[in-house]
Amino acid sequence: MADDKVMIVMTSGPDTPHRCATPFFFATLAASMDYDVTMFFTIDGTVLLKKGVADTVFPKPGAKPVGEFLRGALEAGVKFLACTASTELNDIDLNDLIPEVKMVGGATMWQIAEECKTVMTF
Amino acid sequence: MATIRGCNLPEDLFYNIEKHVWAKTLDGGVLRVGMTSVAGKLAGGKLNAVTVKAKNIGQEIKQAKSLATVESSKFVGPVPIPVSGIVLRANEKLAADPNIAISDPYGEGWIAEIQPTAWDAEQGALVSGADGVAKYQAKLEAENISCD
Numbered sequence: 178m179a180d181d182k183v184m185i186v187m188t189s190g191p192d193t194p195h196r197c198a199t200p201f202f203f204a205t206l207a208a209s210m211d212y213d214v215t216m217f218f219t220i221d222g223t224v225l226l227k228k229g230v231a232d233t234v235f236p237k238p239g240a241k242p243v244g245e246f247l248r249g250a251l252e253a254g255v256k257f258l259a260c261t262a263s264t265e266l267n268d269i270d271l272n273d274l275i276p277e278v279k280m281v282g283g284a285t286m287w288q289i290a291e292e293c294k295t296v297m298t299f
Numbered sequence: 300m301a302t303i304r305g306c307n308l309p310e311d312l313f314y315n316i317e318k319h320v321w322a323k324t325l326d327g328g329v330l331r332v333g334m335t336s337v338a339g340k341l342a343g344g345k346l347n348a349v350t351v352k353a354k355n356i357g358q359e360i361k362q363a364k365s366l367a368t369v370e371s372s373k374f375v376g377p378v379p380i381p382v383s384g385i386v387l388r389a390n391e392k393l394a395a396d397p398n399i400a401i402s403d404p405y406g407e408g409w410i411a412e413i414q415p416t417a418w419d420a421e422q423g424a425l426v427s428g429a430d431g432v433a434k435y436q437a438k439l440e441a442e443n444i445s446c447d
Contacts, residue, residue, distance in 0.1 A: 202375055205376070206370065206375045209365055209368045209376050210352055210365060210368055211352075211364060253376070
């Protein structure tokens with residue numbers, strides 16, 4: 178009975194680790210509230226979707242890695258979309274990304290944004 | 300009152316042992332619901348918030364869908380509703396101190412009161428009494444969960 182759609186635009190990446198956990202936490206929370214949740218990764222955010230990378234990023238030294246927050250979001254049903262252009266920006270081979278992410282163009286982001294009640298950017 | 304693997308599990312409640320939530324019948328067929336001591340253990344540490352979505356008050360939520368959310372430093376996730384029902388009210392005390400959901404889960408820390416809409420059909424999914432607690436114990440042992 179997911180009703181309202183919401184989207185989180187994730188632009189933060191491994192260079193700013195302390196900005197990388199909360200967006201996944203908020204996405205998981207929204208899914209737990211039965212929102213239909215999409216995370217759209219662009220700019221540096223897409224780098225977090227390279228296989229293995231999120232487990233090397235620690236928002237807080239000694240605490241759990243971003244990978245655990247990321248997997249929590251996926252398990253809660255959050256959909257991951259990534260901007261094709263950001264893979265070029267970061268020289269990412271599509272085969273290096275985790276399989277759960279779907280690649281889309283920027284126009285798709287705009288269309289989803291229009292359907293969403295809330296769009297939040299990190 | 301039974302204490303199983305350190306978890307307080309009263310025999311007079313109905314449990315959904317998969318979702319770690321309980322229900323208790325009140326007057327007028329109303330159910331008071333909350334999360335079990337096991338859920339508190341699994342959430343881990345200190346809770347930052349237990350929230351019933353305001354727009355759900357007065358609305359029907361179907362069995363096992365999200366009644367509330369729990370946030371801690373280690374966990375975020377839903378509190379599923381034990382059976383389908385209309386949400387009558389949320390426990391306002393949780394806003395001031397969400398940790399009563401852990402420290403007194405069957406007393407002050409209840410989460411919401413609901414008017415069940417399919418109790419006869421759905422109560423079979425819940426367990427209760429000594430037999431129910433035994434089933435809960437078997438699950439805790441199988442998954443090596445302890446509240447100690």
